[in-house]
Amino acid sequence: MAEAFRFTVHATDGRARLGTLETPRGPIQTPAFMPVGTAATVKGMKPADVRAAGADILLGNTYHLMLRPGAERVARLGGLHRFMDWPHPILTDSGGFQVMSLGDLVKVSEEGVEFRSHLDGSRHFVSPERSIEIQRLLGSDIVMAFDECTKHPASHEAAARSMQLSMRWAARSRDAFLRREGQGAALFGIQQGALFADLRRESAERLVAIGFEGYAIGGLAVGEGQQAMFEVLDYAPGQLPADRPRYLMGVGKPADILGAVLRGVDMFDCVLPTRSGRTAQAFTRGGTLNLRNARFAEDAEPLDPRCPCPVCARFSRAYLHHLFRAGEMLGPMLTTEHNLWHYQQMMQGLRLAIAEGRAAAFARDWVQAGD
């Protein structure tokens, strides 16, 4: 399994790493940004267009998919890749984060999490074992351990208790994963410990003792702010094995990703480029544009004159402004596509910059330009 998911670091620049994570469904160039395909679709995008934007891998949400259309149903239909026509790698989250964000509808015990569906109020139970089973039914290439995302803010005591539960669940996730016949998937463990370095260290050590194909940094981007997140990222990646990919979950804005890469993180996912695209926010090298703004009504420029994407090659800000004003689907479609290109262009630029030893300068330039 580890062989199928060989991770090679080609170059480093400070703590930033240029690498490749090989998978049975193709290589993932790192640092990598994973577009989010919550319900078996990157909203408003055909999969071939997501691929053309430069994505090597998508993220699918276990919580949403287990409720609709259902993991067993996806399995009967040939798995998630075939279902959504994405033949490249897919990473699935464990469902834990989204289940626990349901608030009052959730009951956490040692065994797992009981919750009510946000769709129809039906009762469900997810344990580490069931989460792994669901992810294997979906056909995920990179399976995530089931964990509790510690609430922010958390006292040291609460963070420790939560982290230790996640570590017991990590061990159960690993056992469940290994019990299933190998189908060429990897399992990533998730470090917790909130903003406490000692807990992060303990979590990392317990995960490494279990052994995973990759390691995620969880419990960040939950409201602590960029400065507090970067303070954790100043040490947390170094607590994880250097020969395995490191994945910062749910991050983030371009500046967050750039800062995290400079601190040694290899993989990211975030709804920001897609969600922003649906609400008329376009990322550009010159800052974020709100396309509903009247100042774009006769702006014949593309979204970003330096962007090589098909949207910038064909359409003006004035046209996109019109589409959003008229409530036309094509507005979200095109702005999402551009935003995904923007993110992937940033990742590609970062990878080149790391290879050339100028990652910090690249990050500074990109952020100063307005992101």
Add this chain to the structure above:
Amino acid sequence: MAEAFRFTVHATDGRARLGTLETPRGPIQTPAFMPVGTAATVKGMKPADVRAAGADILLGNTYHLMLRPGAERVARLGGLHRFMDWPHPILTDSGGFQVMSLGDLVKVSEEGVEFRSHLDGSRHFVSPERSIEIQRLLGSDIVMAFDECTKHPASHEAAARSMQLSMRWAARSRDAFLRREGQGAALFGIQQGALFADLRRESAERLVAIGFEGYAIGGLAVGEGQQAMFEVLDYAPGQLPADRPRYLMGVGKPADILGAVLRGVDMFDCVLPTRSGRTAQAFTRGGTLNLRNARFAEDAEPLDPRCPCPVCARFSRAYLHHLFRAGEMLGPMLTTEHNLWHYQQMMQGLRLAIAEGRAAAFARDWVQAGD
């Protein structure tokens, strides 16, 4: 002008005609179906995908475009083709039909039509002269004369009065069109006369006396039913010049189009394939599918096993069912794309059938299969 819009009939089969309408922006193979791009977009489709489906020409709605983003604005942005990235021919309606469907908000006089915008209640006035000006500002390739679409049902007297107003407006449309510098556009006149053969004849004669590059059959598909429409189409196309294209406005279902082609009509437009796509209705050779139906939840078949479209090549009914159930944009996007392919496949099949002298059999087979 007539030279630039040369219409050649390559073959006939009964009254059905196989032809080509040449335009400065490329040829239109007839019988032709024109997808509707109301607000400068075929809803949910990128223009390149509309083209790939087989469309030679799009329809734009003058009423919607004059209100938003505004004809002068589109002109300042380089015209509708550039604005929406559709370099192929565009036909614009005159705005009359949609203005008059506003009901109480409309006041018709000899001079033109006063109405209030459905968007913001603002007052507007459209005359034949203003309609032609708007269509030329948009950069339309095929401009439609401004007419009154006679309400259904209409008495002979009311239909005559309405038709005669439309004929006076047709003459004013032609004058206004010729006064504008030639920019390689054609003007089509519109026959009215409701369900009365004598009025249809008078209308045709008056239009021919004015002289147009093409002729539309208006005032049908307004609630009279297929049988009454076909009764008019049994004679109306023959009242129009044989050497010019004949366009049946706002039609229709596949069976309507097939029946009209057999009666000598060359061009069609309708929102049906796009609107149906957004409401989970898929046209297939085996009948129309309602993709929300639970029976498709685990149906691994494509929408139509005989369809060569990219959607049928990649996605199952089960996936499309899931997308509609989950409220995902990709459901309308993909179903619209398939439906446009379905319509264009029908037109392509019809053209081949006319060339081979089996148009009636083709139409019978297509309709019997469930459309």
